[in-house]
Amino acid sequence: MTAIFKREFRSYFNNILGYIFCAFILLFAGIYTMAINLKSGSANFEYVLGNMAFIFLIAVPILTMRSIAEDRKQKTDQLLYSLPVSMTEVVMGKFLAMIAVLLIPIVIVGLYPLILSAFGNVNMFAAYGTLLGFFLLGSCLIAMGLFISSLTDNQVVAVIASFIVMLLNYFVGTLADYLSYSPNATFIAFTVIIVAVAAVLYYMTKNSMLAVIVAAILEIFLVIIKVSNSDSLYGLFPRIMDKISVFERFYNFPNGMFDITTIVYFLVITAIFLFFTVQSMEKRRWS
Amino acid sequence: MTVYRVYDKGYDNILKGMKKMIEVKGLTKKYGNHTAVSNLSFTIEEDQVYGFLGPNGAGKSTTMNIITGCLSATDGTVAIDGLDIYENAVDAKKHIGYLPEIPPLYMDMTPMEYLEFIAEVKKVEKSERKTQIEEAMIETGIKNVENRLIKNLSKGYRQRVGIAQALVGNPSVIILDEPTVGLDPKQIIEIRELIKNLGKKHTVILSSHILSEVQAVCDKILIISNGKLVACDTPENLESLFAGTKTIKLTVKGDSGNIDPILNNIPEIRNIRYKNNGEKTMVEITTDKESDIAEKIFFAFADARMPILRMTEETATLEDIFLELTSIDKDVDIETENTDDESVSEEYEDHEEYNEESEEPVKEEEAEDNDGNI
Numbered sequence: 072m073t074a075i076f077k078r079e080f081r082s083y084f085n086n087i088l089g090y091i092f093c094a095f096i097l098l099f100a101g102i103y104t105m106a107i108n109l110k111s112g113s114a115n116f117e118y119v120l121g122n123m124a125f126i127f128l129i130a131v132p133i134l135t136m137r138s139i140a141e142d143r144k145q146k147t148d149q150l151l152y153s154l155p156v157s158m159t160e161v162v163m164g165k166f167l168a169m170i171a172v173l174l175i176p177i178v179i180v181g182l183y184p185l186i187l188s189a190f191g192n193v194n195m196f197a198a199y200g201t202l203l204g205f206f207l208l209g210s211c212l213i214a215m216g217l218f219i220s221s222l223t224d225n226q227v228v229a230v231i232a233s234f235i236v237m238l239l240n241y242f243v244g245t246l247a248d249y250l251s252y253s254p255n256a257t258f259i260a261f262t263v264i265i266v267a268v269a270a271v272l273y274y275m276t277k278n279s280m281l282a283v284i285v286a287a288i289l290e291i292f293l294v295i296i297k298v299s300n301s302d303s304l305y306g307l308f309p310r311i312m313d314k315i316s317v318f319e320r321f322y323n324f325p326n327g328m329f330d331i332t333t334i335v336y337f338l339v340i341t342a343i344f345l346f347f348t349v350q351s352m353e354k355r356r357w358s
Numbered sequence: 359m360t361v362y363r364v365y366d367k368g369y370d371n372i373l374k375g376m377k378k379m380i381e382v383k384g385l386t387k388k389y390g391n392h393t394a395v396s397n398l399s400f401t402i403e404e405d406q407v408y409g410f411l412g413p414n415g416a417g418k419s420t421t422m423n424i425i426t427g428c429l430s431a432t433d434g435t436v437a438i439d440g441l442d443i444y445e446n447a448v449d450a451k452k453h454i455g456y457l458p459e460i461p462p463l464y465m466d467m468t469p470m471e472y473l474e475f476i477a478e479v480k481k482v483e484k485s486e487r488k489t490q491i492e493e494a495m496i497e498t499g500i501k502n503v504e505n506r507l508i509k510n511l512s513k514g515y516r517q518r519v520g521i522a523q524a525l526v527g528n529p530s531v532i533i534l535d536e537p538t539v540g541l542d543p544k545q546i547i548e549i550r551e552l553i554k555n556l557g558k559k560h561t562v563i564l565s566s567h568i569l570s571e572v573q574a575v576c577d578k579i580l581i582i583s584n585g586k587l588v589a590c591d592t593p594e595n596l597e598s599l600f601a602g603t604k605t606i607k608l609t610v611k612g613d614s615g616n617i618d619p620i621l622n623n624i625p626e627i628r629n630i631r632y633k634n635n636g637e638k639t640m641v642e643i644t645t646d647k648e649s650d651i652a653e654k655i656f657f658a659f660a661d662a663r664m665p666i667l668r669m670t671e672e673t674a675t676l677e678d679i680f681l682e683l684t685s686i687d688k689d690v691d692i693e694t695e696n697t698d699d700e701s702v703s704e705e706y707e708d709h710e711e712y713n714e715e716s717e718e719p720v721k722e723e724e725a726e727d728n729d730g731n732i
Contacts, residue, residue, distance in 0.1 A: 074478035078464070085466040150462035150523070152428040154479045155451040356430045 075156070075164030076171075079138070083172050092134045096176040099123045104183055114191040116184045117201035121325025124205065124318060127212050128241060132233035134172060135216025136226045138165050139352070143224035148355070158352045162217070162345055169213045177206050197327060204324035207337035211317050212237060214344035221351040243312050244319035252306035258297050260308040265289045377404040379453075379531050379561045380425060385434035387420050387585075394420045395585040398434070402531070407557035409576030410565035411680065417585040418565040419459055422535050425563075426456040438531065452480070455529040455560075459536055461520030465509035469500050469519045472508060473526055480527035494525040498552065514545040521552070532556055534564040538571060550575050569680050581683050588683040596679055603628065606652060608641040609668040610659065617641060620658050626651045638667065 083089030103119040142148040151161050184198040219236060220229040250256065269286035273279055297304060313319060317340060323330045380402035387395040395417040402408055410418050423429035425436050427443045427450070436443040441450035464472055473491045482490055495501045498518040503511055508519060517537065524532050537553065538546045553575050556562050566572050572579055573593050581589040589596060610617055614632040617639060621630055629644035645651055652669065659666050 074475055077478075078467075078475045081471075082464070082466055145462070145465065146458065146460040147462040147464060149423070149428050149456075149458040149460075153426040153451060153454065153456040153458075154476070155448045155481065156479055157448060356428065 072156070072160040072164045072167075075151075075161055076168050079165050079168030080171050083134075083168065088133060088137065089172050092130050092172060093176045095130045095133075096123075096126065097179060099126045100176070100180045100183070104187075108183075108187055112191075114187060114193045116187060116193060116198040117325040117327070119183075120180075120201045120205045121322060124208060124321055125241065127209055128234065128237050131209065131212040131216050131237065132230045134169055135213055135220050135233060136230035137220070138169065138217055139221040139348070140223050140226050140229045143355075144226070148352075152356065158349050162348045162352065166214065166217055166345055166348075169217070170210055173206065173209045173213065177202065177209075196329070197325075200329040201324040204321055204333065204337075207334060207341075208317055208321045211337045211340045211344075214341040214348070215240075218344045218348045218351065221348045240316055241318050244316040247309040247312035250309040250312070252309060254297065254301045254304035257304040257306070257308040258293065261293050262290065265293070378402070379404050379439060380563075381435075381437045381440075382421075382425065383435050383437075385421065385424060385436065386432045387417075387424060387429070388432045393585055395424070395431075398582070398585065398587055400580060400587055400590055402561060402563060404530070404561055405557070405559070406577040407553060407562045407564070407575055409572030409579045410563060410582060411567070411569065411572050411579055412565075412582040413567055416567075416582050418567075418582060419535055420585075421582070422456075422533055422563070422565060423458070426454055426533055427451055428456075428458070452527070453530045455524030455527065455532045457517075457520045457524045457532075457534045457537060459539075461516050462523075463508045463516055463519055466507065468505050468507055469495065469511075469522070470504040472519065473522060476523050476526045482527050490526055490528065494522040497525060497555070498522040499548070514541050517541060517545075517549070521549070525556075529560070531561045531563065534562065536565055536567075538566070538568070546571075569677055581680060583683060589679075603644050603646060605672045606643040606645065606655065607668075607670045607672065608643065608655070608666055610639050610641055610664055610666055611637060612639060612664045613637075614639055614641075616662075616664065620662050620664070621655070624651055624654050624658060626654075 083092075100119065100123060103123050104116070107113055107118050107122065108116060139148070142151065151158075181199070181202055184193050184195060187193050188195070215236060216229075216233040219233045220226075223229050223232070250260075265286050268289070269282040272285055273282035276282070317337065320330075320333045320336055323333050378401050382401070383399050385395055385398040386393070398417075398421060410422070412418050420429065424431050425438075425443070427447055430444065438450040438453045441453070443450045464475075467475070470491070473494060474487065477487045477491055495504060498521050500515060500518045500522055503515055508516060511519065517540070521534065521537065524534065534553070538549050541549060550571065553562055553564060557575075557577065564572075564575070577592060579589070579591065579593055579596060580587060613634060617632070618630075621627055621641075621643070626645050626649040627643055628646070629642075631642040633640040633642075643651075643655070652671065655669070656666065
């Protein structure tokens with residue numbers, strides 16, 4: 072794993088991507104620090120991070136696009152498959168290399184509150200708590216990007232798909248506000264999701280029986296809930312959508328809440344996408 | 359077509375004394391409805407050079423990818439030095455150095471950096487790393503380009519870096535998928551020399567669709583066609599077994615419909631192939647080497663009042679064997695096919711025929727092998 076980590080990390084700085092990523096984050100950190108802290112004389116560094124979270128939408132897909140897609144394109148994935156390492160090690164090596172790249176601007180940005188504290192009273196706990204949240208948000212998005220990169224051998228497809236997925240994730244909280252809160256709306260939304268799950272299941276296993284049975288079980292379950300306790304469905308779907316957004320979750324930190332559940336949430340999402348990535352790499356061997 | 363099965367259970371036992379490096383059993387790989395490899399079984403012994411021969415799309419790369427764990431099989435098992443490639447993947451892969459069809463190189467590294475990376479992943483002891491990399495570079499002749507970026511190297515050098523990569527870690531089996539494709543003649547000769555040298559210390563498997571190459575470097579040849587193993591033996595044995603047959607080429611005035619009944623009366627004939635050319639027909643007859651049937655053929659045609667315009671005799675070369683073994687219809691199961699050849703041959707416009715007798719020698723051989731080892 073360390074070998075893969077070292078190779079990946081070095082490769083980000085052998086080409087321009089690593090520099091672009093770091094420069095991009097530092098540029099925006101600088102602009103926002105300037106505008107919020109220096110120009111308006113505020114000591115709240117957490118607002119800087121809260122405002123600049125959206126730049127991950129552009130920076131992370133650029134960082135993650137080549138991680139696995141490039142291997143597949145150059146056929147170096149065959150090397151990884153034939154070397155005596157497990158896929159988990161390969162994926163972890165690649166992931167940690169990107170985390171290490173992310174840590175470079177994070178560490179530099181981490182100096183800003185110290186500099187600011189020379190001129191005023193900075194709430195260090197809020198600033199560094201938010202920085203931790205910012206870092207975890209970044210690693211969460213990197214895991215997503217890594218997974219998307221493992222699905223294709225085309226970097227351009229990877230970068231666009233990652234961007235769209237993250238953009239949807241960014242807006243999903245806002246979209247949720249426009250949805251109907253009625254139990255019927257939630258019922259319909261879940262039915263659509265069940266059909267989609269069945270379709271994906273069929274696509275992956277080519278087993279129509281399995282897909283239909285799974286869909287039927289889920290649908291029956293849903294109907295039972297609907298009939299027995301219709302109120303429990305009230306506003307459930309919009310609430311879930313609101314919770315899905317990793318960005319919405321992150322805003323807890325700049326709002327002054329050091330939320331353990333959010334930290335756990337970020338770690339779980341990261342782990343899930345890393346797991347998916349490993350599975351996606353393993354699956355390639357079977358196709 | 360001759361039913362030729364050198365490979366059988368008895369064959370394994372003959373070589374029982376040698377250590378089995380790779381054991382492949384009942385390997386099958388399906389891509390949707392397409393079967394790339396079907397029920398392939400063979401054993402690879404220590405310290406020999408094996409040639410995997412077959413036409414394009416025969417399943418060579420698929421088989422190699424499965425052996426090295428890059429691809430999973432639909433069915434069947436692969437054991438490397440007794441370790442299953444799926445269950446003990448990491449340990450099994452330590453025994454293998456693999457060069458895929460396209461050398462898996464990181465373009466942004468120098469050969470030195472690349473080999474250091476490989477050595478680290480293969481968990482070569484730190485103290486040994488330098489010497490192993492050095493050795494691999496000297497053996498493949500890339501010492502002079504060690505600090506140039508791989509993306510700036512020529513195809514030949516990239517191929518060598520790929521081979522060096524397979525050598526690092528000193529694996530007992532080295533698998534090379536078409537190692538000489540795209541190289542110039544001088545490089546090809548150098549790579550062949552290299553492979554021969556490797557064969558002294560390692561078990562080497564290389565795939566190729568070029569016969570002369572396999573003949574030049576390999577101790578054993580595995581011929582694979584349409585995902586099936588059709589032969590496995592030393593080049594000399596393959597030749598001598600097939601030298602047991604000879605080909606008589608005739609040019610006869612008349613068409614195959616008339617010629618067929620005449621030749622059917624000659625029992626020594628193993629196999630007939632026709633090619634119509636206007637009012638003339640070219641006939642290719644395969645027969646045992648010992649039987650002298652030229653005279654019989656001549657009189658048979660003379661009796662039927664059909665003129666033979668030309669008659670020549672040829673003994674089989676490895677090239678012919680290869681062509682013969684690999685020109686089998688996809689749907690024909692070689693192992694079971696022996697009598698109902700009619701349907702197959704018609705499809706191919708090649709009228710092929712089996713003579714019961716041609717089966718006998720092979721069968722006897724099998725029996726002997728088995729007896730000898732009980």
